Amino acid sequence: MQFYYGEKMPLRILDEGEFWKLQEAEHTDVIRALVPNLEAPFVQALQVWEQALSQTQAAFVRYIELVVRMEHPMNPAVYGEIMNLVCFALEQSRQFVQLLNQLGLESQALKSNPTAITVLNHIRRESEYFIGIAEALLQVKK
Numbered sequence: 386m387q388f389y390y391g392e393k394m395p396l397r398i399l400d401e402g403e404f405w406k407l408q409e410a411e412h413t414d415v416i417r418a419l420v421p422n423l424e425a426p427f428v429q430a431l432q433v434w435e436q437a438l439s440q441t442q443a444a445f446v447r448y449i450e451l452v453v454r455m456e457h458p459m460n461p462a463v464y465g466e467i468m469n470l471v472c473f474a475l476e477q478s479r480q481f482v483q484l485l486n487q488l489g490l491e492s493q494a495l496k497s498n499p500t501a502i503t504v505l506n507h508i509r510r511e512s513e514y515f516i517g518i519a520e521a522l523l524q525v526k527k
Contacts, residue, residue, distance in 0.1 A: 395452055416508070
């Protein structure tokens, strides 16, 4: 993500968050579809994560709608709420990566599926990309 959006930066931040949370939610479904014999605890964990990630994605959408409707420059309180959402989303992605790591280490069904291992590694890298964006943004805004 580039940092030259000026007053439109909050919308860019929100767009990134909305996109990556949608991706992460969809990735939970990809894993379940790719590994049909995935152990029940992991299936359940991925279902819970799908819901949580979708809720965060919906929060980003609500803020996008709010910011688009604002007629004046963004007030500091709303900007602070957006930054809090980014912090939350960052921590959520870190925890999601921990689940992906656990899947890679503990799931025999996944370990026996070379394609699933490749996809899991790709999904992890994508979540780590969002983590990097969020960390950079939060460092710039300190």
